[in-house]
Amino acid sequence: MNLNTFMRFLSGALIAIALTACDAAPSAPATETAPETDAVIAQGEVEKLAETADPRTLYVLGNQYAVGDGVDKDQDIAERLWAVACDKGHAYACSNYGSRQIGYGNFDEAERTLIKAAEAGVIDAARNLSELYDNSEWSGTSPNESVKWFEVVQALESPAVSPTSE
Numbered sequence: 545m546n547l548n549t550f551m552r553f554l555s556g557a558l559i560a561i562a563l564t565a566c567d568a569a570p571s572a573p574a575t576e577t578a579p580e581t582d583a584v585i586a587q588g589e590v591e592k593l594a595e596t597a598d599p600r601t602l603y604v605l606g607n608q609y610a611v612g613d614g615v616d617k618d619q620d621i622a623e624r625l626w627a628v629a630c631d632k633g634h635a636y637a638c639s640n641y642g643s644r645q646i647g648y649g650n651f652d653e654a655e656r657t658l659i660k661a662a663e664a665g666v667i668d669a670a671r672n673l674s675e676l677y678d679n680s681e682w683s684g685t686s687p688n689e690s691v692k693w694f695e696v697v698q699a700l701e702s703p704a705v706s707p708t709s710e
Contacts (some may be wrong), residue, residue: 590624599634602626603651621645630657635664643672651682662696670696 594602606625609618623644629637642657654676661669670693676682677690 546641590621592630594625599629599632599637602629602632603634603637603640610640614654627657632659634658635661635666635669638664639666639669639672642669646672646676646679649677649681651676651684655684662693665700667697667700670700 567600593605597605602625603707606622606629607613608615608622609625610622626637626641629709630641638657638661642654642661645651645654645657653675658669658676662673674690674693674697675710677684677686677693679685
């Protein structure tokens with residue numbers, strides 16, 4: 545590994561360590577961003593980071609790469625980071641990754657990750673599941689499942705009903 549590659553990896557690792565020290569919940573909303581950085585994660589470095597970083601860090605870095613926030617925009621890196629964060633249990637990362645898989649026609653993988661996110665209460669994941677089960681291009685099409693997830697979306701979007709006191 546040459547010095548330039550090492551410095552880029554070290555910069556990314558330091559960002560990951562700094563983000564890991566934060567006290568935020570692991571299922572932070574999708575609008576969360578990490579401090580700006582000029583780190584670049586090379587092909588093999590994603591795997592190294594995935595072994596040591598917590599799910600929230602991977603999710604936030606994935607968001608940064610998806611939009612080019614402080615780093616060069618790179619959808620492939622964003623998706624790999626979300627996939628690892630999802631496997632480590634981060635619901636919003638599962639939602640982001642699953643939504644991308646629909647676009648690629650990877651419907652089974654989309655279903656697997658969106659279910660994890662929707663069951664954790666991520667509304668967009670439940671909405672995407674409803675649409676996925678209604679998709680005529682997928683062999684797993686199921687009107688009953690589509691309706692089920694549509695009802696989950698409605699329940700998650702509705703304000704909680706509190707009992708009336710009489």
